Amino acid sequence: xxxxxxxxxxxxxxxxxxxxxxxxxxxxxxxxxxxxxxxxxxxxxxxxxxxxxxxxxxxxxxxxxxxxxxxxxxxxxxxxxxxxxxxxxxxxxxxxxxxxxxxxxxxxxxxxxxxxxxxxxxxxxxxxxxxxxxxxxxxxxxxxxxxxxxxxxxxxxxxxxxxxxxxxxxxxxxxxxxxxxxxxxxxxxxxxxxxxxxxxxxxxxxxxxx
Numbered sequence: 001x002x003x004x005x006x007x008x009x010x011x012x013x014x015x016x017x018x019x020x021x022x023x024x025x026x027x028x029x030x031x032x033x034x035x036x037x038x039x040x041x042x043x044x045x046x047x048x049x050x051x052x053x054x055x056x057x058x059x060x061x062x063x064x065x066x067x068x069x070x071x072x073x074x075x076x077x078x079x080x081x082x083x084x085x086x087x088x089x090x091x092x093x094x095x096x097x098x099x100x101x102x103x104x105x106x107x108x109x110x111x112x113x114x115x116x117x118x119x120x121x122x123x124x125x126x127x128x129x130x131x132x133x134x135x136x137x138x139x140x141x142x143x144x145x146x147x148x149x150x151x152x153x154x155x156x157x158x159x160x161x162x163x164x165x166x167x168x169x170x171x172x173x174x175x176x177x178x179x180x181x182x183x184x185x186x187x188x189x190x191x192x193x194x195x196x197x198x199x200x201x202x203x204x205x206x207x208x209x210x
Contacts (some may be wrong), residue, residue: 045158059090082115092128143162151181175196
């Protein structure tokens, strides 16, 4: 190896050492920050898991209270985080138990207190509210809730609302549409056919699959 090469290597080493002297504190600080960030992420991740576990425990306690007809059931449902799936599911179960107990007004209040970003959950909520409104002689309000429904259940409830308002032709149309969308093997099909017959309609025979 030539002397010039050795001098070049020595000079490069000195430059590296000098850079470390000048920037070592910052480098160590950066590493420390990186480690702290990793530690913080792990802490946050653990915290999220723990919160979910706590929420699941609260949810189960609420369900147990509902099933046991405990007077604290409503309070336990309300204690669940508003907008969470746990709150929505527990509130739906509470409303069902209130309907079973003939407490329709309380069930309506429970259902109307559900807020969720999940369209599927809100669809279920709106259908249950609509059915309760029909039972409460508020078919007009129920009809507004299901005006744009496109599922068999939603269209059926629209038919129920029309029927409650004495609008048999519209009810007939809705029941026929619901039947057309309903699976041939659905056990609910017979009930829908009966509803259609009662308003003067004739259930179409489902096409046989080839």
